[in-house]
Amino acid sequence: MTVSPLPLAEFVVRVDNVIFSVDTDQNRLLVLLVQRQQPPFIGYWSLPGTLVRQGESLEAAAYRTLAEKIRVSNLYLEQLYTFGESDRNPTYGKRYLSVSYFALVRFADAELIVPGELPVQWFALSACPDLAFDHSKILAYGHRRLCNKLEYSPVAFDVLPEYFTLNDLYQFYSTVLGANFSDYSNFRSRLLKLGILQDTHQKVIRGAGRPATLYRFDREAFAALKDKPLVFV
Template structure:
């Protein structure tokens, strides 16, 4: 039997913060809005949740529709519900965030997005709605996450140097780390496997390449730890 409600209800949306890493540092996926409000402005991928649609499914659908990105593992971040955050009406947004390897995800704008691309966190355009606030919350969550869970499996290629892993942590923490101390602590975790391969096509001395021990990595993600950097 249909149910009627005495009070009006706010609309519901999802917004997605996707972090990626390349040689230049940590980046975030943005789309350029192709319609009002904020037509032409850059924003996080997202949109309205359909009736009967699960939140995670809505987030996955919007990522694929707006940026051509699919098959990413999303974690729920926070709920943003300021009544004035959307000029159209009272809209509550459930934000998600994810870590992805840029090499695995080519972005292509679609539906109500006129463009899409990866932007360096230190060189962002002005964002629509309250998406700058959402991004800041996601950055702080990521900073906290690396202190109790290992990160990198989702962001790095299969084989990587310890220097690249350190650059990842420095990008997230937004500060330099002592090379010797960082390597000592990460190797002690037992989640890295040294390989016989080295970097190729580099001007400097080629560094040894490592890979994550997936079983040990997944176990540590589940159990957690405390990493002081």
Template sequence: MENYKLASVKPSVAEFKVGVDNVIFSVDTQHNRLLILLVKRYKEPYANYFSLPGTLVRVGESLEAAADRTLSEKIEVENLYLEQLYTFGEPGRDPRDQKNNQDQRYLSVSYFALVRYEDTNLITTGNRKAVWHLLKETPQLAFDHNRILDYGYQRLRNKLEYSPIAFKVLPEAFTLNDLYQFYTTVLGEHFSDYSNFRARLLKLGFLTDTGLKVSRGAGRPATLYRFDEDAFALLKDKPLVFI
């Protein structure tokens, strides 16, 4: 009896196209609104859907450069800090996976940022105009961008617990109520009682009294504080600093 060996079939290796998608949050402190930057697509797939600002990475271009490039076409803001969020690459996340070639996949390397609403200008030229959209009223987005957005929002909430990210978007001098309103805008009105929030922050010792006060309507003038980065450095590795 002859022996036959079954030839092993090697699975084909997927070819990837890499894109970047940016989750850019802004807190409108004057109206206590949490906003997300979106663009409307003008071609397929998902024509006329909103999406996160994104682009495919060009030859010889770094991921960070691609993220900066697509944002520079949508928004003007000083000192924008982008932090890499996560890589999304499940098969079928992009309809072009199946349309072009089953061995070709589209990856999304997402980035995250929080900017001051008052310091940004949206660029109105071009086909893909950017808009600020209320986070709580986000529509169904293109691709898996709702999932990316949810992931980014969770990162924002987590960073508020242990990092000084809030002070990057608040004015240099602020009241404790300004800071509390910022937190309630992002985390919801029931995240903490104001009295407990105030007492905890003052006890931590990284807020400096400027000696100045501001009057806003009825009631006693409120003290203006500044963030002391050196004092905070002693606490930066401790979780749940603010909450």
């Protein structure tokens, strides 16, 4: 018996962004969410996203939806994963394919844009509400990717200030990875041995503590090592 082939699927393609930031002052990993103003899932929070326009690349769509929600000068953006389950979006009976990206932005410089009445808000990852569609799944996937990237790549330096102390760097990592990821002494020793931090020979005093050395990321030193397996934490 001949089995008739299934008809070709027709997709609507959209981009959804998982936008993270690190508030080291309050030890919070944050994610940017928008509140839906129309069905389905009206009133629910969701990841910022957009339908891909004619002639527009996926990356351009990701940057566009990011620029519509936030102004920031320093960021890291990377394609995350494609989510395409047949029942992930009930809108109009169409099948929606979501190409997700994750971004990391500098919290101190990030300025939220709220067009019209659309609520846009930072949420602590530990206190996120249930999200519309499968966005909770996308968010969890993005968090795992961010943690993995921090372990072997210098993504943190894309959003840290140019000059930072080792404690600033440790606070950034511990906010994302959890306070028990490494003790400070081991973290300090490992990073300095890599040879990618340049001592500026400048000191900064914060509070009643001792003066701390300011460092900067040495991109030339890292370029010589980028093809080697590195472990940052």
